[in-house]
Amino acid sequence: MHTLKELAGFIDAKLVGNGGLEIAGIASVAAANGNQLSYVISKKYTKDLKSTQAGAVILHSDLLSDCPTNALVVADVHLAFAQISHYFKPKTTHFHGIHPSAKIGNSKIAENCVIGENVTIGDGCEIGANSTISAGVVIGNNTNFQPNVVVLENCKIGNNVTVAAGAVIGSxxxxxxxxxxxxxxxIAHLGSVEIGDNVSIGANTTIDRGTLEDTQIHSGVRLDNLIHIAHNVIIGENTAIAANTGIAGSTTLGKRCMIGGMVGIVGHLNICDDVIVNAxxxxxxDIKSAGNxxxxxxxxxxxxxxxxxxxxxxxxxxxxxxxxxxxxxxx
Amino acid sequence: MHTLKELAGFIDAKLVGNGGLEIAGIASVAAANGNQLSYVISKKYTKDLKSTQAGAVILHSDLLSDCPTNALVVADVHLAFAQISHYFKPKTTHFHGIHPSAKIGNSKIAENCVIGENVTIGDGCEIGANSTISAGVVIGNNTNFQPNVVVLENCKIGNNVTVAAGAVIGSxxxxxxxxxxxxxxxIAHLGSVEIGDNVSIGANTTIDRGTLEDTQIHSGVRLDNLIHIAHNVIIGENTAIAANTGIAGSTTLGKRCMIGGMVGIVGHLNICDDVIVNAxxxxxxDIKSAGNxxxxxxxxxxxxxxxxxxxxxxxxxxxxxxxxxxxxxxx
Amino acid sequence: MHTLKELAGFIDAKLVGNGGLEIAGIASVAAANGNQLSYVISKKYTKDLKSTQAGAVILHSDLLSDCPTNALVVADVHLAFAQISHYFKPKTTHFHGIHPSAKIGNSKIAENCVIGENVTIGDGCEIGANSTISAGVVIGNNTNFQPNVVVLENCKIGNNVTVAAGAVIGSxxxxxxxxxxxxxxxIAHLGSVEIGDNVSIGANTTIDRGTLEDTQIHSGVRLDNLIHIAHNVIIGENTAIAANTGIAGSTTLGKRCMIGGMVGIVGHLNICDDVIVNAxxxxxxDIKSAGNxxxxxxxxxxxxxxxxxxxxxxxxxxxxxxxxxxxxxxx
Incomplete structure (x- = not known):
């Protein structure tokens, strides 16, 4: 928790409003509550700004008159957001063995795993050797990790998920x-990764955490090896993606898509349900019609x-x- | 070992024949012996079906009259095969340290390695830190692993092989x-990976195990970093493949090929000897003539x-x- | 150290000159000093050969008359260089825990890390679990490794660098x-990797060491996940590269470039400053003009x-x- 005055100081912002307000986190201008800070990058978001419930908003002086709440006025909002994001990033404090606060059901944990604070692992799981599961991660039942898997802070993984060796979740x-x-x-990424049930994730595949909200891999998704899933991507149910494919930030894929190997999907796109993209x-x-x-x-x-x-x-x-x-x- | 009757129950199949037969494994309809189960996915394989030596075959009722042996009749053969494959997947039971049954010659094993049941490692090898070698793996002489390598169950690696950090063999x-x-x-992949002599495998490269037979990397092959080799791929002697390339399932590459970086080769192809594919x-x-x-x-x-x-x-x-x-x- | 006579024996070369000369290393024909061996692959380098300060040069008999120093005459210079390079590769001798000669400042080292001889780590660093840092590596201050990072022999990493999980530096x-x-x-790669300050390296990204000189990642560079950087690549200040991209050997990128995801850049190219390459x-x-x-x-x-x-x-x-x-x- 930082006061708005402290935060203004961290990023050299002009404070307009109540400097004593305690800020607990960052959220988008549409989603933020009274204890959260937000930011508006351009006039495109003026409407959201006018109706925001945020405790405070980082903005350019051009938008100050549209701000219904406290403001941190800066010349470069994107840069200010990047700098301030780090003050809300939880610090990793655990480095050895299985933290006593971790709740592990009837599951097997192989040698040399490091499991952080408040991790929850259900029943029937197997966690392969030399894996690291950081603080706050929640794993369901019957989920299976091969060796050398890394899951970073606060990611959520469902039931019957398989994660192959070397995969990284939550980078x-x-x-x-x-x-x-x-x-x-x-930018410190404050969201995490949320993975549904019956998902399989291939060897050395990487899934980045979201900026403010979570990257989402819905139930039934199949990811092959060496795939890159960027921040804030959403992958719909039962979509299958072959090896070496990369999906850039904030793109949403529909349900039941079949994406071939080494496909590149650029950022901020919407791909509808039942799309096949060949290798x-x-x-x-955007792809708006199902098809090949x-x-x-x-x-x-x-x-x-x-x-x-x-x-x-x-x-x-x-x-x-x-x-x-x-x-x-x-x- | 399961009886045919048990297996029929697992996949809700109609059993035709001797339910008491003990089934020891799964093999292709052409290769299966009398203690093995097989499956036929379409009429394309009728000829193989008619001459099969398999103890039993999973098939659609359309093909029942062509089946010379016991049958498990189902509506969806591919799905039934996927479901039943898991009953023949060996369970990993070892999670800590070096299993007493492992036979390790005059070789150096670095810290935090987990080495499973019945692993064999020859002389003059170095296994880097935090590597995992699962049950039944066989490694020859003078083979060198950098740290964080994972080799899964029953893979075979020859002599003078180098495996770079983070590579995964047998996913x-x-x-x-x-x-x-x-x-x-x-589908539970019941084959493994077989790697010849004098092979080098790059950092974070992944090689998947075969479905029923083995994925094969023949002697003298050079694989660069971040390459994906899918199930049942065969790579001929002295073929060299540059980084980021992906080869999809069941493709065969000839000898002495030179495949550039980030090339994608789709599945079920035959590439002849002495082919150069540019980055x-x-x-x-298929490629049927040597050339560039x-x-x-x-x-x-x-x-x-x-x-x-x-x-x-x-x-x-x-x-x-x-x-x-x-x-x-x-x- | 080997005498020139010994080296001639290793590669079956005809020795011309002083067989008793002690050779301490290998360097390019332009850079080598009197205690170093070099090699000349073709007549293109005749001028450099004529003015070399090398203690000895591996060359074809065609070039012997232009050689001002001791010579090892062979039929295939490239092959001879590959074979002899291994005699100058330092042997990893440390496999367990933190070597007593390692100098580690006020930094946190997580569980199961293996840290080699003469490693130097500054203050304020965090090294994630199951990481391996090999002999001679130098790491500055406030540098942060996620788990399962591997840094091989003699690489140099600056201040305020972040290395994500599964990255391999110095393969x-x-x-x-x-x-x-x-x-x-x-070819045994005798160079290393040199990484400047304020660099970030993504999950499962691999950076190969140089052949004789170092692969260089200059200050401020941003590398996303699953990127491959080959031997002897140089990446200029503040260049940012998105995921799944591969850069082949000996290519130089300028400053402030922005390279999209899954871009392939072939070897031996020069890309000037301020170039944008789309995904x-x-x-x-070569790219000689800034632009998109x-x-x-x-x-x-x-x-x-x-x-x-x-x-x-x-x-x-x-x-x-x-x-x-x-x-x-x-x-």
Whole structure:
């Protein structure tokens, strides 16, 4: 807990309002309550700002007149949010063995596991050797970890989940803000990862925690090896994703999708239910109709590829040129 | 060991034949012996079914008349196989230290390694810290593991092999069957991974075990970092594969191939000997001639790419349109 | 230390010069001093050879007359270098606990870490559980490792660095030489990895050590999850790279670049400052102007893609054909 005055000091903000207010956390401007701090990055969110229940909001002076609550006024809101996020990140304090506050049901914990404060593990689980389960993690029943799994603070994992060796759940999201000198400041990710029931997660796959809300892997999802799931991604029920695929931040996938191997899905997209994306394709826009999608260059002998390469980059010019020629001929 | 009657009960199958038969394992319909169960997924395999030596076969009623042995008749053979596979998966029972039954030659085992039942390790090996070697694994001589390596049950690794940190050998294959409600059921992978001599495996690379037979990495193969090798893949001698590449299930690569970085090779393909695939290409069909192959979009300034993008997706229409125009002009 | 005569014996080289010279290491022909061995792979380096300060040079007989120092004459220089490199690779001798020679400041080391000879760790660091830090590694102040991190011999990591779970720093580069029988020989990578200040490295990311010089990650760099950085790559200050990207050997990236997810950058390239490469693109040539680059196939319904696929591989023929038709019509 920090007072609003302290927080203003941490980020060099101009405090407008009640500096004595105790702030317990950060939430989005639409979701924050009276003990929470929020932030508004642009005028796009003016409507949410006007109706916010937040105890205070970090904002640019342009938006001050629309703020119905206490404000921390700064020149760069994104940077200020990045800097202040670290004050709300719980500190890991446990480093050895199984913390006495951990509640572990009738489950097997293999050698060299480190299990943090207030971890809960149900019955019938097996936790493989050399795994680390950090403070506040909750694991259901009959969930099985192979060796060398890492689950970071406060992640929630359901029942009948299998996590293969080397998987990392709850790593920090890749969110950074640049200061005026061009240096990056990491955003501390205060959300976690929530994994439903009957999920399987492949070897060396990584799932980042959310920025403020949780990254969500719904029940029945199948993730193969070496997949990257970024912060705030939501994956709908029974969607299956093959190896080496990456899904960038804040993208939502529907239910029953089948995503091929080494597919890249960029951030902030919505993919509807029952979408098939074939291996190696790039998804760079929303998909609003169920169906089967592809976008790859066909394989060909290297020499042939060299011949067509130049035309590939000039398709617009070729088309325009041929059209003009045709027109001229006609005239 | 389960009797055929028990197995029928597990998967709600109609038993045709000798329910008292003891089944020791599962094998393909062509390879199974009289103590093994097999399955036939479609009429494509009728010929194999007719000549099978299997003790029993899981099949659809359509194929029952072609079955020369005991049968478990079900509506969904793939799902039944997925469900029954788990009854033949050996249970890991060892979780602490080096099991007394492990036979370790004149080799160095670093701290915090967990080594399971009946593991065999030859002479001159070094096993890095925090590695886990599960039951039944066999490792030859002069093989070297960096720290945090995981080798799962029954995998076989030859002589003079190097395995870099974080690699996972023998993780479950990504095979799932869907039930009538759309829920996935994992297939328990009963094969293992067999790695020859003089192989090197890169950091955080993952190699999945086979479904019934073994995934095979032949002698002299070089695998870079963060590669995914799926179940039942076979990689021929002295083939070298660069980082981030993924090879999907049941694909066979020939000898002396050189596969560039971040190449994706889809499943069930045959790639012949002496093939070069350039970085980032997608291999989506068999390659039957040695040579150098490529399939990528050239890099260009983003604005140029935006201009050609629309034409790329309309190439067939452009070509047809220009041809018609030309024809009209001619007429 | 080996005498030149011993080294000649190891690789079956013809020794020309002082066989009693003690050789302490290997360096490039331009950088080597009188106690070091070097090698010249082709006539391209004749100028460097003529002015070398190396104690000895491995070379083909064609270049012997240009060699101003002792020589080891072989038929295959690349193979000879690969074989001899292993004689200069320091042997890991420490496998248990924290070596007494390690100097650790006021920092927290979690359970099951193995820390080697002459490791230096500054103040305010946290090293997560089950991490391994090999001999000679130097880590600055306020650097934070999540669990299961592996840092191999002699790597240098600055201040305020965060390394996420499962990352591997200092794995061997993917460098191999083929012998006359077609068998690969690994090159022992004698360089290390040097990481500046304020760097963040994502979960399960791998950074290979350099062949002779160091792989360099400059201050302020941000690396997301599952990234592969090959041997001798140099990444300039404040460059940010998203997940699943791979950068091949000896490529240099400038400052302040932003590389999207799953980008592949091939080896031996120079990418200038302030370059943006969009997700999934392939960089296969130098980039000499700052700006925004893309190279991907757009996503489309699979049927549409099947229709254009044939034209994609025949673009040169279509263009030529249409041009001839037009010309004929004109005539």
């Amino acid at each position: 920090e999201g890749f969110g950074n803000a640049k200061d005026s000198k061009g240096n990056w400041h990491s 190696k394709s790039t998804v760079d826009k 999608y592809t976008g790859i260059m066909p394989l060909m002998p290297h020499k042939q590829w060299q011949n067509i390469g130049i035309w590939l980059t000039k398709l617009d010019k070729i088309t325009r040129y041929l059209n003009i020629k045709l027109k001229n001929l006609k005239d | 479950e294959g990504f095979g799932n069957a869907k039930d009538s409600k759309g829920n996935w059921h994992s 980032k290409s997608t291999v989506d069909k 192959y490529t399939g990528i979009m050239p890099l260009m300034p983003h604005k140029q790419w935006q201009n050609i993008g629309i034409w790329l997706t309309k190439l067939d229409k452009i070509t047809r349109y220009l041809n018609i125009k030309l024809k009209n002009l001619k007429d | 061997e580069g993917f460098g191999n030489a083929k012998d006359s029988k077609g068998n690969w020989h690994s 999934k693109s392939t960089v296969d040539k 680059y893309t190279g991907i196939m757009p996503l489309m319904p699979h049927k549409q893609w099947q229709n254009i696929g044939i034209w994609l591989t025949k673009l040169d023929k279509i263009t030529r054909y249409l041009n001839i038709k037009l010309k004929n019509l004109k005539d």
